[in-house]
Amino acid sequence: MRFTLNGRTVSLDVVGTRRLLDALREDLHLTGTKEGCGEGECGACSVLIDGEVVDSCLIAVGQVEGREVTTVEGLADGGRLTALQQAFIEHGAAQCGICTPGMLLAAHVLVQQSRQLTADDVREGLAGNLCRCTGYTKIIDAVLSCTK
């Protein structure tokens, strides 16, 4: 099977029922995508499929045939971080970092979809991404700083 991963075509010879999460981490060695709960509750495994945020622990890799998958590794352009990534650093929005890749992808969609966001919009948009460290305030501030 083939799909586009962070702008490049990849082909894989694995059973289609394998979780996209495992294909990314174990077969393609992109370990930026994290596994938290493995049940769709925490969002640590968030990736984008055709620009929409999904939990890669709930996707069968066969379902991304012909589609475009973006992981956290695909956000930065070479060495240049996105404004959102930069804002996460500046606001101290990451502590242990487990939630950060998924958080960045979910936030990326939010910032792309609409320029004007309230703190409540951000909270709602990131409701599928749990963080046990930061208490969310710094994450929300970081996202809001990219929308003004």
Next chain:
Amino acid sequence: MHEVTFLCPKDLQDAVRLYRTTPGCRPLAGGTDLMVMLHARTLRPQPRAVLDIWSLAELKGVRRHSGMLEIGAAESYTGIIRSREAHRHVPALVAAARTIGAAQIQNRGTLGGNLANASPAGDTLPILLAYDAVVVTDRRSIPIDQFFTGYRKTALQPDELITAVRFPQGRDVVFRKVGTRAAQAISKVMMAVSRKPARIAIGSVAEVPLRARGAEAALERGDVDGAIAAVADDIRPIDDVRSTADYRRTVTQNVLRELLSVG
């Protein structure tokens, strides 16, 4: 342990054929219910193959069909939320879709999955009951009030695929969802109400999403107090949560009172 085969049909006709001819085959739509069980191998019987119906064009979209609004079985909640037709004709469904999980779940979860999963707590199910929705499959149409036959059991044949859900137009439905998923065991009640015709549909208060027929009969006569009294006898709170059965009756009556006072 052998691996589960992944079947990728090229169109609906192909999917229907594969489903009928492959033993131990299970449809996979958004995977938000199925994938965890598939991965943990907790499905009984363990499927031998999964049939990916997520990408089938015939199962996507929101459209009008012979005077009804039709939503494809594999259309996502996000697709429903974004649809102008859905906003116009089934606003209560749109509002309920917004309460299902977060973005990641709304981007994948489908009506077909919610229906086939047939959880008594499935949030779209009371809404579908209040609208008198029709479940369309590869071979027939099933009125929603005949769809749920027992705890997580449906009227579907083992090889029958849901293709769409149809809604009559011009009905006013209001709903209220009490309690979160995490708090589900204690307080969750999901209720959807239509005044005309009288429909009172409730989730998480019995082994199936049910219509409160006694309360509906009272409401049809315009007897609001009678409906609130009757609903306590219509529901069947599950026995293993004995201590909360009375509590659930009270919550259910309060929710109905509230919904009938706004309408």
